[in-house]
Amino acid sequence: MLKYVIKRIISMIPVLLGVIVIVFTLMYVSPGDPAALKLGTEATPEAIAQLRAEMGLDRPYLVQLGDYILGVITRFDLGESYRTGAEVSAEIVGRIGITLKLAFISMAVGSVLGIALGILSAVKQYSFIDKIMTVFALFGISTPSFWLALMLILAFSVNLGWLPASGSYGLRYWILPCATLGYQAAGIIMRMTRSSMLESIRQDFVTTARAKGQTEGKIIVRHVLRKALIPIITAIGNQFCYLLGGAVLVESVFSLPGLGKYLVDGISNLDFPAVTSSVLVIALISVVVMLVLDILYSFVDPRIKATYQGDALFKARKKALKEGGEVAHDSKQ
């Protein structure tokens, strides 16, 4: 198991390098000149050229890319923002908290709501409740988040005046943004829970549990949900990663100074280091979340754990075969 985790961590490196190369290249080939943007329309070509040289933009593409990667690897240096001149790493650290908080609370709301309603929907399949839930979920999945955010502001801030519309000064400020993102996540998680539950609710071991005299409620939680959990936690993990990058619109609507907003501002200001580094951080969190998911799988389903271990076992045998010609039989079998 430990071997598997180490292997997975090592395999993250090429993924992250790939992300850097792609984003850096996209920014490099995008039209516009950061130096010209910084100096404004009045700047002389000489001044622009001088600034370009200062910023290192006049160097060849590969040198710039290599310099950035080297900085990240050797010094954890994410560069300096073109726009503010501050260290990008410091700016990201200051903002990542808000985005993570938003993502965590939204996912907590979405998971609890989604799983609970999904179970209800699966147990009462084709009933009136199930249909209401389906409409509720589809509305959540198909509504654009910025529209939902605006509607919530209109209802709860403008008309009712219950909740603040923007900022991040206290718990009250988090309710609307988290409700927006949480509702969307709930829709997807609810649909996933429902279909996964329906699949496992028809299996024979459920009849076995009934034949034991177990109550329906316990059968649902102990047997059906437990078996149905893998696709559900996958959906939760995917939604979490999506939220990290996708919270941009909601952060903008509610004026939350998070990573998403930083990224968008970076793009519109051609702030190469800010954009590349933000995407890199989001990618890093995403691959870590995926790894955590894979480890979680093995706790939820012992068969998956066996494949992780089985893989290592299989390789060990193959190696032994190559070296010694014959493998000692496992006495346990």
Place this chain on the structure above:
Amino acid sequence: MSENILEVQDLVVRYDTDFESVHAVNGISFHLERKQTLGLVGETGAGKTTTAMALMRLIPSPPGRIINGQILLDGQDIMTISEKEMRQIRGRKISMIFQDPMTALNPVLPVGDQIMEVVQLHNKGMSKAEATRQAMRMLEMVGITAERFKEYPHQFSGGMKQRVVIAIALACSPELLIADEPTTALDVTIQAQVLDMMRKLKDELGTSMILITHDLGVVAEACDVVAIMYAGEIVEYGTLEQIIERKKHPYTIGLFDSIPDLDTDVHRLKAISGLMPDPSNLPEGCKFHPRCPFCTEACKTGEVPVAEVEPGHLVKCLQFAERGQEA
């Protein structure tokens, strides 16, 4: 304590969908004495499993419904009691072994937990340690070392899984055990082992058993009383000796004839011609008449009465009904 552990009167089960009504079990009656084994024999689709599920009151509803019938378990009518009372009976007084051990166990729970579940359900107030000990005892009883308590179903072979299923079924020493084709999904070499073990445990615990099977060899080996089912009806019912030595119903005769005889040289196996009728569209009169070599005009209409050709030997066939009247 009544003499019969189980009495079933006129049990009718139907599956109703929007398009058709499937007559799975059509008015069967039988009884089972304590500590005896009843073999429920028939082709696929004869209604054996539906009968078993009806006895557990586990017919999936909708679409299934028990239309009629009385089921007396140890003198208690289980058709009239509440679902809550029924839950206390399931697993404790009456339990079931399923056909396919591969799917009957929850893949994500250790086998020990799955045995403990039934122990704890029916022994409220039992400590966890005591329940664990009882579950380990059950594992040892079915020939699995107690160290494997924490292992998961995928770490067991098919035969071993069926042993676990048997351990679950017997964990609370039920009075009636329903075994629904317990050996069908197993290798032939394992079948005899599992069957042997079931018989031994049943005798040890004093359990009565209903053994559902289509394997006549298994019947001859393990049963005291045999009921032959066809299209949701019991067409012949009697002791093992009566059924094997003095079978009367044309269907029973056909079934036994289809077993190849090792002593005679045959080129083709003998089969009963035709197929089991569609249970949503059963023929009029005797349900077996389209396939019966002795079919007469009278067989094609009306209900077929049950005739008692000798004490305890019941046959549902017109040939014997008439003879019964003549005598």
